[in-house]
Every structure is written in C-alpha cells, then in structure tokens.
Amino acid sequence: MGTPPRTAATVVRRVWTSYAFRRVLQSVFVIWLVSTITFLLMHFMPGDPIEIMAGRLNSAGMSHDQALATAQNLVNYDPDASAWGQYLDFLKGLVTLDLGNSLTNPSKSVLEHVMEYLPWTLFSVGAGVVLAVVIGVSVGMAMAYRRGSGFDHAMTSIGSFLTGVPNYILIAAVVVLGYTVLGILPFLDMRGRITAGVEPGFDPVFLGDAAFHAILPILAFAFTATGSFMLNMKAATTEVLTEDYVTVARARGLKPGRISRGYVGRNALLPVVPQIALQMGMLVGGSIVIEQILDYPGVGQMLMSAIADRDYPVVQAAVIILATSVVIASLIVDLVLVKIDPRIKSEGQDA
Template identity: 90%
Template sequence: MTAPVAPTPQPSVADGTPPRSAASVVRRIWTSYAFRRILQSLFVIWLVSTITFLLMQFMPGDPIEIMAGRLNSAGMSHDQALATAANLVNYDPNASIGSQYLEFLKGLVTFDLGNSLTNPSKTVVEHVMEYLPWTLFAVGAGVVLAVIIGLSVGMAMAYRRNSGFDHAMTSIGSFLTGVPNYILIAAVVVIGYTVLGVLPFLDMRGRITAGVEPGFDFVFFGDAIFHALLPILAFAFTATGSFMLNMKAATTEVLTEDYVTVARARGLKPGRISRSYVGRNALLPVIPQIALQMGTLVGGSIVIEQILDYPGVGQMLISAISDRDYPVVQAAVIILATSVVIASLIVDLILVKVDPRIKSEGQDA
C-alpha cells in the first residue's frame, strides 16, 4: 500500500491568504467601477475632440491664410508669411483629413495644438490657460456657495414643510431656478450701481486691480475675490435654487423611511438622526447634480463674463471666434469639455464611496 503523497505547500503571506497572481490583479482592475468610468470619460473626451476637429475643418477661412495675411500686413513678404504661418499653426493645408487628424491626435496627447493666430508668440494651451483658471475659480466658488446655502436651506424646508418658511423658500428657489442667472446679475448691477449707488461696479471689472501683484498673500486673494464677486454670485444664483428644491425633495422622501422612524423610536437625538440617517441618504441623489451644475455654469460663463467684463475663458472664446482664431477656439472647447468630464468623473467616484450599492449594481450590469 502506497503511502499518501503529502500535499504541495501553497505560498502564503503573513495573514494566511495566498498571494494574488498578476492575471487576477489585472482582471480586478479591468472589472472595477473606477476603471470603467475612467475609460468612459476618455471616450467622451476623444469624441468631443473629434467632433471639434471636424467642425474646425468646415469653418470658413484657412488658418494659415488668416495668419499669413496678418503677417503680410505687418511688413513680411507673402511667401515668408505663408511659411511662418504654416510653422506656427502646425497645420498642413495640403495634407489629407486623415493625416491632419492623426497630427491633431498627436498634438492633443502631447498638449501641442499649435500657436494662436492673434498672438503667435504663445502656444494655444498657454493662451487658454491664461483665462481658464479665472473661470474655474469663479464657477467653483459659486458652486461651493450654492452647495452650502442650497443644501442647508433645502433640508430645513423639508423639516418645516408646509410652514411659512417652506412656502417662502420654495418660491425663492423656483424663481432662482426659472430666471436666467445673467438677468438676475444684470438686475443686481442696475439696482446696486445705478439706482442705489452702493455697488462699485466700475472698480469690480477685470481680474485684479492695476498694481496688485499676483502671489500667495491676502492682498492678492482679497482683490481677486473682489473682482470675481459678481460672477460668483451669478453662478451661485441658479445652482442655489436647484439645490434647495432637490434637497428638500430628497430629505422629505428620506424622512418617511422606516429606518428614520425606528431611530426616533430608539430615542436617538434629533441631531444624530439628521446627520447620520437623514442627511447622508438625502445627499445621494443631489451629489451627481453638482457635476451637472459645473458643466452648465462653465458653458454659461460666456454670457456672464461678457456682461460683467470678467476676462475668463468665455470672454476669450468670444474674442477668438470674432478674430477667427480657430486653434484657440478648438482648444478652448476641448479644455472646457474635458474640465466638465473630469468634474463628473470625480463626483461619480465620490458617490461610489458614499453609496457602495452603485458599484455593485454596475458590476452586476
């Protein structure tokens, strides 16, 4: 009778679990919710970039001819102007659309989208990045202000539903949501500056006051906030009304859930119930709206920045379109779309941490 063969010892780690193989690690990453959301975001960015490239192909006028005309009017010969323009724009008009598209994708990956037609000494990315941070600052501050006010007031409305406070705040929220923010901020400027004379609108135009040097100090930040105050309020108007109404609806629904009734029956303090049971669950349907509001407000910055004379990316985009600076228009659209997609991705990943059910539902699908 043969003796039983001893089992082959399995490699183990300190906690007793066998180490994962490289294939299982790759499989886990491939099937993870975060990885799939990142792939979806990259696909959206590629799709927007491709559509933008095709639209620029059918826009009237040749970028090289436009820049060459400006260089020629500055005293440069026609042939030299054409050669200089072709080198700066990074665009070959005689190449096929396929070749141009491949060069465009290469430039997109390496952040090399050519030079601005109106300012050939700067690349397109450098030109856009001079304006984009100011718009993101104003929009971001407006959304933060709207989140703080809207969610707090919306929860209070749900707790005091059918009261005078609820009816008044519901009317205000509906008004802020229904009326365009550029009309509201225009009314603020007219009443504050023209009628009452208490709003220093002329001094608030622009990015910073002349003579103030950018830096990490209170003088610069205070002056930047002073000039961005009206755009921040404009961006906060619509978002605040939307957050108020949505938070009220979500909180009202959560207050009727059985686990809230059980928590009250257990004698838990109202503050703990509000934080741990009501607030956390009421936030779930509101969190995705933050990214949607970011996208809406960034897209609507064009009108706000024109009205308030705030030199952000919206105002830059209008100037680039009027000057037919197609490389800048193309880059601005792509960067704005990418910012919105990244904001949406971050909010989705945060939402998964708050509510793991989304992750499991996505894996089941």
C-alpha cells in the same frame, strides 16, 4: 481549501469587468468625442485664420494684397494642409499633451495662453458652486423639516424662480438695479480681473482685490445652482425622513441634531453629490455669456475671441480642458459614491 492563486488572466478579467475601469473608459471616450467634434466644427466653419486677419487689416486701410501677405506672415497656418493630416497631428498632440502654439500669437504655446484665463473662471465658478452648496443644502433641509409651512412655500418659489430664470438675466438685473437705479454698485470699478497697479501674489491686497472683481461672476454662477440644490435637497430630505431607520432612531431617543446630521443629512446628500459635477459643467459652459456681460476676462471670454480669430489650437485646447475637467470631476464623484453607496456599483453591473 485555500483560495486559488491569482493568474494574470484572472487579474486582467477582474480589472476589465470592474466598475472603475469601465467608468474610466467611458470618460476617455467622452473626451475623445468632444475633442473630435470640436476639431470638425472649427475646420468646417467658413473662413480661416488668414482670411479673418486679412479682412481686419484690409478694413484698417491696407490693400487686399498687402493685407493677405501680412496675414500669411503673422498667422502660423497652412490652408492647403489636408484635414485628415491635421486631425492626425491634433490627436498626436492630444496624446502627448503638446497642443502646439496659438495661430495668431505663434510665440506663445496654447497651454500657456489658456492657463492665463482658465484659473479665473475655475475660481469664480468654484466659489459660486461652494456658495450654492452651502446655502442650497442648508435651506433645502430646513424646507423639508418645515414642509407645508410659509417658509417652505416661500423658499420653494424662490428656488423655482432661480432655477427657471437664466443666470445672465438675473445678474444683468442686479447690475441695472444696483448700478443704474440705486447707484450703490461700483460696477465700473468691478470690471476686469484685478485693479490696475495691483501686483499678483499671495498677499491680502491681491487676494482681496481679486475677490472684489469676482463678486458679480460668483453671484451669477451661484444663482441657478442655489435654486437647484435647494429643491433637490428638499426632495431628498423629505424622502429620507420617511425611512424606517429614522423612525427607529427617534424611538431610541437620539437627539434631533444627531439624527439630522448622522442619519438624515448624510443619506439625503447622496443624490445631490453628482449634481455638483453637473453644475460645474453647466456653469463653466455658461461662463461665456456671464464673462461677456460682466467684462470678466476668463476662459469664456478668451474662447469667444479665439473663435472670432479662427485660432483653432486655442479653441480646441480650451474646449478640451474644460470638458476634461468636468469629465474628471464626474468620474471622481461616481467613484466616491460607489464607496459610500455600493448599490450604485451593483446596479451598473446588472445593467
């Protein structure tokens, strides 16, 4: 007998019960939840954009009435609008990808404002994670192959230290030691995103200058992630080395390099891959502190300024974009892992 023809109901049922569809729904729910919480937090904070700007103008010498009138003209915000109406407009803009304009700079759209800063944070965080993966995976495998040795004990201690100490403390120590004590770190020249006078473009001068200014943020983001990758890769590799298929491969006389790459490394990486998306999320969230310390104008520094100004659309857009990036990265990692290791899909269906 041939296979029964697929009906529309059958196709819908298969899509509805598929692992990929359920993960997409979970991702959409997480993005909505983060967006709603951000909206509520911003609108229930004391003070509104008009009051904040009026207070600054008043401190600069303006009378209270003049400062309030000036702030009302400069800030595109209606303090009398209902919170429910603002939330519905916010959801509509979220669905249509129209997040409005900045309250403190109405001539510029929110997306334009965020995109001036976001690429710099993603560059520094992404480079830090790549550096951490390369070092952490390599050293972690070496630790597993030489477990119990002095190298293993030393690297385990270093990995634990890097994981346990906040990266902003580590990078602050680097700046103090290199700039203040030894005088070999040109910290003042490294502040900012690019050197004044350097024109943006895909040329060696701009790219080299941007990399020079991003060295400290990249190191800061790599510190904690490297220690975590080292310890997790060591644990995963140690477990894989005890598997029967590795013993069989050795008995067949395969070269150690082939066993290490094709049997051990590939399988040991499986539990480490999801950690990449998790680290991206943690580091992007931690960019607020790092960028403030290092005076690196990325999305973290922009977010702090927008919160201080109560620029609701900018804060909401920045948080949503960062959260969406992390959620999508996690979704892609999960879907790739399902292809590599179908047991994940089976476990999800059983649950």
